[in-house]
């Protein structure tokens with residue numbers, strides 16, 4: 001059984017393509033915006049959270 005993709009915001013994805021070689025900041029910004037606008041995948045990648053901690057960027061609660 002395939003899991004249903006819940007809350008995919010295809011329109012947002014069309015308008016917010018990840019740059020080809022994103023900087024860490026671009027990736028973090030993209031994922032934070034993505035969390036707010038689309039539910040196609042839960043939370044943030046673990047590595048990104050580590051980088052955010054290093055950069056002292058606040059990680060949203062509950063993810």
Ligand SMILES: [Zn+2]
Pocket residue numbers: 008009013034038039040041
């Ligand atoms: Zn999405």
